[in-house]
Amino acid sequence: MITGNAPVTRNLIRRFVEHHRFQRFIIAVIVANAITLALETSPTLVAEYGTPLRTLDTIALSIFVVELLFKLGVYRWQFFRDPWNVFDFVIVSIALIPASGPFAVLRTLRILRVLRLVSAVPAMRRVVSGLLAAVPGMASIAALLALIIFVAGVMTTKLFGEISPQHFGHLGRSLFTLFQVMTGEGWPQVARTVMDEAPAAWVFFVIYILVSASPC
Template sequence: MSRQERVRGFLENRLVQRAVIAVIVINAITIGMETSARLMDQIGGLLHAVDRIALVVFTAEIAARLYAYRRSFFKDPWNWFDTVIVAVALIPASGPTSVLRALRILRALRLVSAVPSMRRVVGALLTAMPGMASIIGLLVLLIYIAAVIATKLFGDIVPERFDELPRSLFTLFQIMTGDDWGNVAQDVMEHKPWAWLFFIAYILMSTFVALNLFIAVVVNAMHENEPSAAELQTQAELNAVRQELAALNAKLDQLLLRDQPS
């Protein structure tokens, strides 16, 4: 077995992958602890040491993956994702780039690439983007129409919320999130008791219908990205074949070394 194959096998070892995940989690926790002045006074040196060790581990892992996979390393977008995050952490955190020190917490995003289930969720979200874009367009159109209507109907009686189109758009967005919509409706209904019809219809359309459409699109994309039982079995068989080939290569290397003249 060549050195490149040994490095690849080491990186693909489940214990090694779990160790990397543990380093990511620990580093995310220590970066969060650095926001506490009291903790920095007590164990600031330890937190900085852990941060530097984690950065060394991440850099070494990226370098090992680049050595093990060579050109195929750049074909995987998750490798690019990890490389960019580690590269940002390597930028000096002093002078004009000191603001980038706060971006160290982005290392926690490496959990997305390190945990297969998170990768599937992100992949499903990316797959669902075209459908979600259509729903967002429909929702924006609905809010715009409702804002124009609300400005015409309620602008004179509740000017602090509906006097102009931008303010109406913000108020309706606030209502869509469920924030204080009851008080907004009550302010309007003091002057126009029938206004509850407008608010209930708007909430039903913007919140419940649109939210359920979002959920439906994402769940459908996740279902499509979920590997079937046949695919999982095929992958397991391929892994078994790879292990057997690696064992055969190791035996062949031993036989060749044994047959070489001393």
Template sequence: MNIAARLVNSTHFQRFIIAVILVNAVILGLLTLDLSPGTRSLLLLIDQACLAIFVAELALKLVVFRRDFFRDGWNIFDFIVVGIAVMPDAGGLGVLRTLRVLRLMRLISVVPSMRRVITGMFLAIPGGASVAAVLAILYYVGAIIGFSFFHQSVPEHFGSIGTTFFTLFKMMTLEGWPDIAGQVMEQHPHAWIFFVAFIILTTFTTLNLLFGIIVDAMQNAKEEDVREQMAEHGIPPDEESPEMRLVMMERDIREIRALLESMALPGQRTAAE
């Protein structure tokens, strides 16, 4: 049991699983090409080997963690993804079988930085929901105004509520909105007031507020991750403590160093060694 626990929690084991996930990603991509029967059979064999490794990993975790396995949301995520992949390719279940590509999503549960991003996104849901509600109200009001003013003169963009909603979405993305505005302003010279006001309220205000909430939530998720690391090392998780600042600085330095090393050319890397 101790050997299995050390294996599951070891860094080398995690790196091995990441490598298998990446190999599996390449295999699934190659299987979409027009290949010879022999090559396809070989790739399918490697794909089954990757799946067997994932099943063995989950079995090890179930043995080590037992009931605690299902207390971790990421373990449940892995269990569902691998469970879909091992479903028999027959009958109605064949449709679910095509979802084996979801195995690539396991990178999110294995790589800590990706987990932090997803955690931050979940933390941003409450604040993001409020912003989304405000955005929906602005859309509804804008759609009613746009349809009332322009549905007769420019029916291709404002002919119905549904068409108007889609037109407003294109305007919010700033994709081709000058063409739409120019076409409307040929018959309604003062229509620029509507377009400018809508874009300012949605794109430049509401969406930027949503992005700010997401960034703040990701920062909070990163700080929580640091606190957990400090707790594992027996350091009091005081937000103002020098230890907290030091751990965050060391983490940032490691990430910057890894980024610089990945950007270095092979010749430069050899010379540095």
């Protein structure tokens, strides 16, 4: 009798977890959980409403666990073939790790549960999928920028290391300075510091900014 009713039960649970109302309920829980986690950053609110906030957090986590158990019961091993299901599983599993002792730092990772909103909202999933599809091209751009910064870093260390050691004293410092210059943050001050002793240095900085900005 139990064996015969099992497929029926699985189908009922499947329709339940795939129903749009259930999906909206999960989205609402995720948003509410995000709000409670944000409220916990206030020492005043925690001192006054700490227990209710922790209770709401526990209820939200329990709902997420039950949802995953339902999906595991319905889809079984097929559950792990969907990357978004694996994403949800990892996020919820992290939240179940005891946040005490050496694992106390993991308590801050509870906020990762908010990222479940990405998997729960189809529009967000499409955006993330599009971004992931663009990763190979983005990686090529990042590699090109890294090469440009490295070449410029070696040049500036040799050219300006003695003039401005605080910015170009060694390769690591030069790379950091050049990354800062590439973002446009404070580069006039860096350039003027060097130009006080090497007036023609502006040529390098103008060319570097134009070249480093072009791949973007």
